[in-house]
Amino acid sequence: MTIIIDQPQFGIEVEENRVLNNEKELEINGGFIMPTANTFGHNFRDYEAESERQEGVENFYKTNHINQTCDFVKNMREEYRKMDRVEMSIWKCCELLNDVIDESDPDLDEPQIEHLLQTAEAIRKDFPNEDWLHLTALIHDLGKVLLLPIFGELPQWAVVGDTYPVGCAFDESIVHHEYFKENPDYQNPAYNTKYGVYKERCGLDNVMMSWGHDDYMYLVAKENKSTLPSVGLFIIRYHSFYALHRSGAYKHLMNEEDEENLKWVQIFNKYDLYSKSKVRVDVEKVKPYYLSLIEKYFPAKLRW
Ligand SMILES: O[C@H]1[C@H](O)[C@@H](O)[C@H](O)[C@@H](O)[C@H]1O
Numbered sequence: 231m232t233i234i235i236d237q238p239q240f241g242i243e244v245e246e247n248r249v250l251n252n253e254k255e256l257e258i259n260g261g262f263i264m265p266t267a268n269t270f271g272h273n274f275r276d277y278e279a280e281s282e283r284q285e286g287v288e289n290f291y292k293t294n295h296i297n298q299t300c301d302f303v304k305n306m307r308e309e310y311r312k313m314d315r316v317e318m319s320i321w322k323c324c325e326l327l328n329d330v331i332d333e334s335d336p337d338l339d340e341p342q343i344e345h346l347l348q349t350a351e352a353i354r355k356d357f358p359n360e361d362w363l364h365l366t367a368l369i370h371d372l373g374k375v376l377l378l379p380i381f382g383e384l385p386q387w388a389v390v391g392d393t394y395p396v397g398c399a400f401d402e403s404i405v406h407h408e409y410f411k412e413n414p415d416y417q418n419p420a421y422n423t424k425y426g427v428y429k430e431r432c433g434l435d436n437v438m439m440s441w442g443h444d445d446y447m448y449l450v451a452k453e454n455k456s457t458l459p460s461v462g463l464f465i466i467r468y469h470s471f472y473a474l475h476r477s478g479a480y481k482h483l484m485n486e487e488d489e490e491n492l493k494w495v496q497i498f499n500k501y502d503l504y505s506k507s508k509v510r511v512d513v514e515k516v517k518p519y520y521l522s523l524i525e526k527y528f529p530a531k532l533r534w
């Protein structure tokens with residue numbers, strides 16, 4: 231059955247009068263099928279929908295919003311910058327994600343390695359020549375290993391979920407914004423204004439983001455001298471910054487380079503979000519390809 235829609239109900243940019251293959255799927259850019267419902271039958275990123283995951287996800291954001299303060303972020307960055315915990319390859323780290331479940335995610339309860347490969351394979355289909363983008367997709371969530379004992383076993387609220395700047399006012403578009411009221415920075419006049427400790431167009435590089443898997447993986451790639459193009463590192467660092475890439479908040483802190491890079495984050499996000507499904511990727515089949523990319527852009531062993 232073919233259906234024509236004018237107004238898709240989810241918040242990404244799609245052309246008008248796009249053709250749907252059936253009520254559940256939408257095809258974009260030469261091949262990638264975007265489902266309109268997640269594995270639980272709800273819209274993607276619906277934080278209010280009654281589902282088996284709703285309560286857990288809401289509790290997650292409550293603790294996250296109360297505890298992510300400027301001081302906390304400063305300490306974590308300092309601590310994890312040392313990279314003195316483990317030495318291992320990128321692929322080994324992907325395998326470790328087999329044991330990681332993300333409690334912040336209303337759309338997915340699969341082991342995270344599935345998600346990495348699904349994202350990478352989906353983006354590879356539409357951008358066959360951008361090998362840096364395939365690898366970026368493969369590693370974008372690797373920072374979730376922070377949940378594991380050898381990486382310090384951080385609590386979920388310090389690893390996953392959407393990210394946002396600290397040191398200035400929390401924007402209302404952030405998921406479950408109401409819980410920031412209990413964050414000590416919320417009352418602090420140095421931190422609770424539009425600019426807070428930042429200057430207009432100071433560049434995101436100078437903005438401290440809530441601590442989690444994004445900033446950690448960015449630091450790992452940087453400190454280990456990855457040769458990925460800087461836009462790849464930017465995608466890793468800001469892929470959870472939905473207030474910016476989906477809602478357009480905090481644009482006053484971006485510089486020109488950020489604006490260019492943001493376009494790629496928005497492309498990447500479609501694959502990150504809508505590739506979440508129960509469809510399995512054959513790991514052994516695709517592994518040689520990804521190993522060759524890892525070899526091209528990373529040292530054999532990295533410090534974590
Ligand atoms: O729940 C998800 C998940 O943790 C993702 O890895 C992160 O990038 C998203 O921003 C978040 O909403």
Ligand SMILES: [Fe+2]
Nearest residue numbers: 370371469470
């Ligand atoms: Fe992520």
Ligand SMILES: [Fe+2]
Nearest residue numbers: 345370371502
């Ligand atoms: Fe992801």
